Amino acid sequence: MSNNIFLSGGKIADVGSKINVLSLFDGISCGQVALEKAGIEVDKYFASEIDKHAIKVTQANYPNTIQIGDVTKVKANDLPNINLLIGGSPCQGFSFSGKQLNFVDPRSKLFFEFVRLIKEVKPKYWLLENVVMKQEYQDVISQHLGVEPVKLNSDLTSAQNRVRLYWANFEITEPNNQGIKLEDVLEDTEMIGPSAIRGRRLNKATILGRRLDERGKRQDYDKTVPITQCLEVRATNRDKSNCLTTVAKNTVLTTMSIGRHPDAFNKKLPYRNYTKIERCRLMNLPDNYCNEISLNQTVKATGNGWEVGMITHLFNCLIRQRAREEKNIITDYMHEPSIKTGT
Numbered sequence: 001m002s003n004n005i006f007l008s009g010g011k012i013a014d015v016g017s018k019i020n021v022l023s024l025f026d027g028i029s030c031g032q033v034a035l036e037k038a039g040i041e042v043d044k045y046f047a048s049e050i051d052k053h054a055i056k057v058t059q060a061n062y063p064n065t066i067q068i069g070d071v072t073k074v075k076a077n078d079l080p081n082i083n084l085l086i087g088g089s090p091c092q093g094f095s096f097s098g099k100q101l102n103f104v105d106p107r108s109k110l111f112f113e114f115v116r117l118i119k120e121v122k123p124k125y126w127l128l129e130n131v132v133m134k135q136e137y138q139d140v141i142s143q144h145l146g147v148e149p150v151k152l153n154s155d156l157t158s159a160q161n162r163v164r165l166y167w168a169n170f171e172i173t174e175p176n177n178q179g180i181k182l183e184d185v186l187e188d189t190e191m192i193g194p195s196a197i198r199g200r201r202l203n204k205a206t207i208l209g210r211r212l213d214e215r216g217k218r219q220d221y222d223k224t225v226p227i228t229q230c231l232e233v234r235a236t237n238r239d240k241s242n243c244l245t246t247v248a249k250n251t252v253l254t255t256m257s258i259g260r261h262p263d264a265f266n267k268k269l270p271y272r273n274y275t276k277i278e279r280c281r282l283m284n285l286p287d288n289y290c291n292e293i294s295l296n297q298t299v300k301a302t303g304n305g306w307e308v309g310m311i312t313h314l315f316n317c318l319i320r321q322r323a324r325e326e327k328n329i330i331t332d333y334m335h336e337p338s339i340k341t342g343t
């Protein structure tokens with residue numbers, strides 16, 4: 001079902017036309033999947049992206065996408081009227097797992113390109129996504145955009161914990177809980193190799209470098225204890241995956257018990273990474289969405305990506321807002337004296 005009501009651009013006469021979208025930092029175009037799921041019809045979709053693997057995925061799934069390259073080179077004068085501007089600028093400088101260089105980090109600084117293009121392009125609606133960050137960085141973004149973000153967890157719309165901030169110039173509400181469980185999206189396949197695991201009810205774990213003593217206790221400051229790759233199994237909700245990142249070993253599945261298990265690689269401890277299909281499902285992407293790229297590239301692309309269930313919900317919020325605005329325009333129109341009196 002299409003939602004052409006969204007497209008009127010404030011003018012009743014325009015109802016029925018399709019929208020033009022400008023997507024900055026488009027990645028693998030999860031935004032485009034969400035537009036399709038929300039039934040919003042797109043005329044032209046301009047994607048600003050520089051990663052060749054991400055572009056390959058987008059073009060394989062949406063061949064009509066118009067790739068326009070580096071965001072710093074995007075000029076409003078080269079574009080037609082844009083109804084919707086969307087983007088999730090690189091987050092490495094903001095992220096708690098990064099070095100927190102915030103706006104000094106050349107990648108995080110790209111946020112200001114989003115601000116520049118709001119001013120230049122003047123879209124009717126816009127949406128910006130980013131990771132949860134220190135309040136002071138969040139405040140800088142909010143000041144520039146003139147709105148506060150809404151914090152939402154994709155555990156409501158997917159089998160993944162993925163907490164993100166969303167700034168928009170339309171009203172955002174919290175989605176209903178769709179109750180999707182991790183075991184619903186896991187493939188029932190045996191993994192090839194020594195860390196083969198069949199079955200679904202597995203513990204979630206991370207593999208990370210740790211100094212551990214023989215009892216498995218952390219000895220972070222004792223330099224005599226060598227760092228080994230430790231399989232760390234935490235007692236967290238098994239119904240939801242940990243947040244996908246761009247590093248596969250941050251989210252593995254294991255039959256090992258809760259606790260820290262040193263030397264995961266050398267001891268060939270039983271664990272497995274998510275498959276490509278599982279990563280796509282955790283992002284609510286079609287199973288074959290990343291067919292064009294390798295598993296490693298899929299890890300990066302999905303770790304960077306938007307969780308499509310949540311973005312679809314946000315576009316549904318936009319459709320509802322648009323419908324409210326339409327109603328107001330029509331009501332105002334009906335209250336014009338000449339309409340009321342029929343003169």
Ligand SMILES: C[S@@+](CC[C@H](N)C(=O)[O-])C[C@H]1O[C@@H](n2cnc3c(N)ncnc32)[C@H](O)[C@@H]1O
Pocket residue numbers: 024025026027028029030031048049050051054069070071072087088089090091110301304305306
């Ligand atoms: C956090 S990811 C956004 C992913 C996207 N929302 C998706 O759903 O796949 C940020 C993206 O910005 C891209 N990027 C980095 N520098 C860029 C630039 N100068 N111009 C355009 N895109 C850039 C990166 O390649 C990366 O794909």
